[in-house]
Amino acid sequence: MLTQLSIKNFALIEQLEMNFSNQFSIITGETGAGKSILLGALGLILGKRADLTSLKDKEQKCIVEAHFQVDKYNLKDFFAQNDLDYEDLTIIRREILPSGKSRAFVNDSPVNLSELEALGSYLIDIHSQHQTRELTEEDYQIQILDAIANHQNILNNYQQTLSKFKSEKNTLKKLLAEKEALAKEADYNSFLLEELLAANLKEDEQAELEIEFEKLNNVELIKENLDKSLVIANEDQIGVLQNLKEIKVSLQKIAALSPDFQNLSDRISSVIIEFDDIISELEAQTDKLINDPERLELVNQKLQTIYNLQKKHNVATVTDLLQIQKDLDAKVVLADDLDSQIQNSEILLKELDLVLEELAGIISVNRKNAIPILVNKMTEIVTQLGMPNARFEFDMKSAENYLHSGKDQIQMLFSANKGTDFGLLKKVASGGEMSRIMLAIKAVLAEYSKLPTIIFDEIDTGVSGEIAHKMGDIMKKMSEKMQVFAITHLPQIASKGQQHYKVFKFDQGENTISELKLLSKEERVVEIAEMLSGKDISESAITHAKALLN
Structure with a gap:
């Protein structure tokens, strides 16, 4: 319940702070005195948007703060889900800065407006005449019946199962689409896979084949130059090796005369050893040279196969081709695995469907049982409110598909006078009748569910006399189970309140100021x-x- 409200620098309100009880509270005041401003300030607490026109002094920030006792509202899960600190006495603060920026806090934790609006829906229900339209909405009518049926646990179970059912349907849809796509590509993928497998590709073989191809393709040129190199190296008179040996002999003769000469002698010896090894390798390479046109053709064919595959798949290496081969092979395996996944998904969907059908049936029976209770109570209340011939009826049908709260499609029907046919509530009820019906609904709900604080904003418009007395009695009875505020112009209703606040305005210098006062x-x-x-x-x-x- 709302225990305290403070407003600073909002519209015509300069500074206001009020404490409230859990009783039936009345708010009165002349038209234009500021009752709508009070509701506007509460609207900020409930997450409504604001702008600079809300500021009384454009140089100062506006602050609206409300304290709520929430220990009976079962909101701990909500606070946990939104990462907010839970307090039995929860404080909501809204600030509007002169720059136009707006900030909101719940127990000093910053929140966005959507979070604030979600929390506000659990705390205050501001009911004005134009809001009676929600009574004509099917979802709201279903919520009324569900409150009387008292089957929230079954509803929760149904909605959790429905969520799983929808998720699994999406999974199956994706699996079937994937299977269809694979089926369309299956032949082509198989062809590509067979082509890659036939190529018998191996890592790093492209470089080896390219080297072998160059050797085989230039065998004569290679032999000619190897032979020439051997001749130059080994010729008896002027060969490189013979010359190196003569240099070695000359250096050995003077090696003992100086360390420098000894070093040169050692180095030439090392060169001769290395050069001798080079000659041996030249001879070995010459011996290995084979003119093999058939092998050359095979190597060339394998390279052309690799080049063609790389071009076809738009890649540059054999490694890339092997990865494509692996992916194609996985798609073939996936196609087989998809059939198993689809079968399992279909089985699970059938199981969930049976559970949903059973739960929806229980929910439907409970609602049917709740209808006569609701009709009788509503009829009794609206009779007191000057509608003695009012009758209510519910048209209840079963939908083909699962809906958010079951399979029921419900329409509240209404007849105001004897001899008139039932019609849809939104088409046959007048504004005054809708207000009284809504009051009756709220009164019934107060018996069956923990409603938040409710503020009736001139719900009594268009009534007077004894009917106004009855409306006041109904709201007062509601206040036994919840906190109720009534903004009214009727003395009959005002007299029923246990607390009475007056909104008034007065001039102070060049300013007009609104105030709210608890009356003695x-x-x-x-x-x-x-x-x-x-x-x-x-x-x-x-x-x-x-x-x-x-």
């Missing part, structure tokens, strides 16, 4: 007398006001 017993007499007779309060009005209050 004596002030309530005057306020209600003024509601009865106007500014010129008569003795009879005072007497009548006292009678109403007593």
Whole structure:
């Protein structure tokens, strides 16, 4: 429930702080005094958008803060899901800065407006005349029946199962689409895979084949130059090796004369050893040279196969081709695995379908049982509210598909007068009738569910006399189980409140300021007398006001 509200620098309100009880509270005041401003400030707490026009002083920030006792609202899960600190006394603060930036906090943790709006829906229900349209909406009518049926656990189970069912349907849809796509590509993929497998590719073989191809393709040129190199190296008189040996002999003769000469002698010896090894390798390479046209053709064919495959698949290496081969092979395996996955998904869907059908059936039976209870209670209440011939009926059909809250499609039907046919509530009920029906609905719901704080904003428009008395009695009875506020112009309703606040405005210098005041017993007499007779309060009005209050 709302325990405290403070408003600073909002519209006509300069500074306001009020405490509230859990009783039936009345708010009265002249038209234009600021009742709508009060609701606007609460709207900010509930996540409504704001702009700079909300600021009374454009140089100062606007702050609206509300304290709520929430220990009976079962909101711990909500706080946990939104990563907020839970407190039995929860404080919501909204700030609008002169720059136009808006900030919101729940127990000092910053929140966005969507989170604030979600939390606000659990805390306050502001009901005005134009909001009676929600009564004509099918979802709201279903929620009313569900509250009376008291089967929230079954509903939760159904909705969790429905979520799994929808998720599994999406999974199956994707699997079938994947299978269809694979089927379309299956022949081509098989051809590509067979082509790659036939090539018998191996890592790093392309470089080896290219080297072998160059050797085989240039065998004569290679032999000619190897032979020439051997001749130059080994010729008896002027060969490189013979010359190196003569240099070695010359250096050995002077090696003992200086370390430098000894070093040169050692180095030439090393060169001769290395050069001798080179000659041996030249001879070996010459011996290995074979003119093999058949092998050359085979190597050339294998390279052309590799080059063609690389071009076809738009890759540059054999490694890339082997990865493509692996992927194609996986697709063939996947096609087989998909059939198994599809079969398992279809089995699970059938199981979930059976559970949903059973739960939807239980929900439907519970709602059917709740209908006569709701109809009887509503009829009783609206009869008190001046609608003695009002009748209600529910048209309940079963949908082909699973809906969010079952398979029921429900329409509330209404007849206001004897001899008239039932019609859809939104088409046959007048504005005044809708307001009274909504009050009846709220009164019934107060018996069956933990409603948040409710604020009735001039729900009594268009009624007077005894009907107004009855409306006041109904709202007062509702306040036994919840916190109720009524903004009213009717003295009959105002007199039912256990707390009475007056909204008024006054001029202060060049400014007009709105205030909210908790009235004393004596002030309530005057306020209600003024509601009865106007500014010129008569003795009879005072007497009548006292009678109403007593």
